[in-house]
Amino acid sequence: MSEKINIAIIIKSTGKNYRILTEDGEYLDATLKGKMRTHGLRTTNPVAVGDKVKYSIQEDGKLMITDLIPRKNHIIRKSINLSKETHIVAANVDQALLIVTPDKPPTSFGFIDRFLVAAESYNIPTTIVINKIDLPGTEERIADLMMTYEMIGYPVILTSALKDKNTDKIKDLLKDKVTVLAGHSGVGKSSLINKIEPDLFLKTSEISAYHQKGKHTTTFAEMFPLSMGGFIIDTPGIKGYGIIGLDKNELALYFPEMADKLPECKFYNCTHINEPKCAVKKAIEEGEIPESRYKSYLNIFNEDQDKSYR
Ligand SMILES: Nc1nc2c(ncn2[C@@H]2O[C@H](COP(=O)(O)OP(=O)(O)OP(=O)(O)O)[C@@H](O)[C@H]2O)c(=O)[nH]1
Ligand SMILES: [Mg+2]
Ligand SMILES: [Zn+2]
Structure with missing residues (x-):
């Protein structure tokens, strides 16, 4: 008799313990087989929220994750x-x-662009949500953010979780999809989820009055089923996202507005820094590509690879 192969999705991971959602729709606890720790990338967590895994049921009835x-x-x-x-x-x-x-x-252009490069390199479509639009005196910054990213083709939604503004637009996007919410601590990720799925009662907290930074209220990524279908992953706010194993000569491919121009550069291996007849630089001069994007391109390009994981 062959053993049944059980498959599940990781819903939450807190160090050694995992919450899994089985194919039968049950939420159960599991641990990880020791041997799995060498699997794949060099990471501190071999298995993450959203991972599909195989698990076995041990003699004592406990579940063990055996394969990723x-x-x-x-x-x-x-x-x-x-x-x-x-x-x-x-x-x-x-x-x-x-x-x-x-x-x-405040969220910087540099932070946004690093995330977008990482997302492009993994083929993850991204929508930019500008939250806290209710804050007085922020109109100019909001317009700047919105124009920059709409101009280069990223969808932008303006929201206020506090005033429940445009949260329905986010809801429409989430249906039947697995969506991860990313961003700095304190930007309102958990607050937005609470507006979309109020029964979850996710913990939120005020940002520090002194540092004007979030307090890392969400400490583990966790995936929640949505009542309209689909899943949402709340994540802890972080300082920066990783761009791994990126070839500098391919960096411009992950800036979609630059990628469009590449065929018109005089040199096929143009780095868009000092070369003559560079279509990317021309587009920046003509205002087709925002300066802030080029600045981010240069920053990532010139970064020490060992430090480029942030
Ligand atoms: N003014 C205003 N405040 C908001 C809005 N959305 C969230 N907040 C507040 O911002 C603070 C942080 O919100 P959280 O939802 O905890 O932020 P988070 O992104 O989940 O933070 P971490 O879990 O630390 O990553 C809370 O005090 C919220 O009430 C908004 O649209 N406008
Ligand atoms: Mg949170
Ligand atoms: Zn060029």
């Missing part, structure tokens, strides 16, 4: 303690919502 099913994509951040190791935030997502704020805390 190859991922279609993943989002990583640099591990805090071990400089060269990375931490997988979520895996197998259909799309990302990058939550950004004009203030409290």
Whole structure:
């Protein structure tokens, strides 16, 4: 008699313990087989939220995760303690919502662009959500953010979780998809989810009045089923996202507005820095590509590869 192969999705991981959703729709606890720890990338967590895994039922009735099913994509951040190791935030997502704020805390263009490059390199479609649009005195910054990203083709939604503004637009996007919410601590990821699925009662907290930064209220990524179909993954706010194994000469491919121009550069291996007849630089001069995007391109291009995982 052959043993039944059980498959499940990781819903939550807190160190050694995992919450899984089985194919039968049951939520159960499982641990990880020790041997699995060497699997795949050099990461602090071999299995992440969103991963599909195989598990077995032991004699004592406990569940053990035995295999990781190859991922279609993943989002990583640099591990805090071990400089060269990375931490997988979520895996197998259909799309990302990058939550950004004009203030409290301010989200920089550099941070947004790093995320977008990582998402492009993993083929994760991203919508930019500008939250906290109710904050007074932020109109200019909001317009700047919105224009920059709409101009280059990213969908942008303006929301206020506080005033429940446009949260229905987000709801429409989520139906039947696995969506990860990303962004700094304190931008309102958990607050937005609470507006979309009020029964979840996710914990949220005020940002620090002194530092104007979030307090890392959400500490583990967790996936929640949506009543309209689909799943949403709430994640802990982080300082930066990882771009792994990226070839500098391919970097422009992950800036879609630059990728469009590449065929018109005089040199096929143009880096868009000092070369003559560079179509990317021409587009920047003509205002077709935002300066802030080119600045991010240069920053990532010139970065020490060892430090580029953040
Ligand atoms: N003014 C304003 N405040 C908001 C809005 N959305 C969230 N907040 C507040 O921002 C603070 C942080 O919100 P959270 O939802 O905890 O932020 P988070 O992104 O989940 O933060 P972490 O879990 O730390 O990553 C809370 O005090 C919220 O009430 C908004 O649209 N407008
Ligand atoms: Mg949170
Ligand atoms: Zn060029």
